[in-house]
Amino acid sequence: MVTQKHIYSFFTKKRDEPIVEEQQPLIVAPLIELECRRQDEQQQADEQVVFQGIEFLERDPAKRPQIWEYPSNQQDEVRRAYLKLGPMQPKLQNYKASGPQGHQRRFQYRWFSEFSSWLEYLESSGCAYCLFCFIFRKT
Numbered sequence: 001m002v003t004q005k006h007i008y009s010f011f012t013k014k015r016d017e018p019i020v021e022e023q024q025p026l027i028v029a030p031l032i033e034l035e036c037r038r039q040d041e042q043q044q045a046d047e048q049v050v051f052q053g054i055e056f057l058e059r060d061p062a063k064r065p066q067i068w069e070y071p072s073n074q075q076d077e078v079r080r081a082y083l084k085l086g087p088m089q090p091k092l093q094n095y096k097a098s099g100p101q102g103h104q105r106r107f108q109y110r111w112f113s114e115f116s117s118w119l120e121y122l123e124s125s126g127c128a129y130c131l132f133c134f135i136f137r138k139t
Contacts, residue, residue, distance in 0.1 A: 050074070054081040059088050061120050061129040067137065079135050087120040087131040096126030 049065040051057075051074040058064035070078050095107035107121055107128060120129040 051078050051081070054084065057081055057085065059085070060124075061088060061122050061131075061134065062125055062127070064134075067135060082131070082135050087116075087118060087129075088122070089116075089119065090121060090123050092123065095121070096123075098126055 048071055049069045051070055057078070067075050067078055089112045091109060091112075095109070097104040097106045099105045107126065111119055111128075112121075118130050118132045120131050121127070122129065
């Protein structure tokens, strides 16, 4: 009769060897550097985009500031302004091709009629965007 082996017979326990770690000296950043970083962060937090009117809104989907960057009391007004302007839908003869050589794809103008309320296209980058995703994104 064959005796059954325990699972412990397949594994061996490692020897308990003391682990020696080399202690690296701590590098302390100068206080001036830390203070500069704090000031930069504070300036970025203080810089809010101000809504000046529908004619000053950035139409380029890649360049426009996010809705949450506007002061909270202006965010709804900015949303309404972008909805009033509608999506940026340039009519071009040819749209920029992308993808691997031999199997390139390109944007189709007819997609604007299929998705007229939300589809945007940026000519410089050849990218499509969702207007509603931009307007109603939380953060």
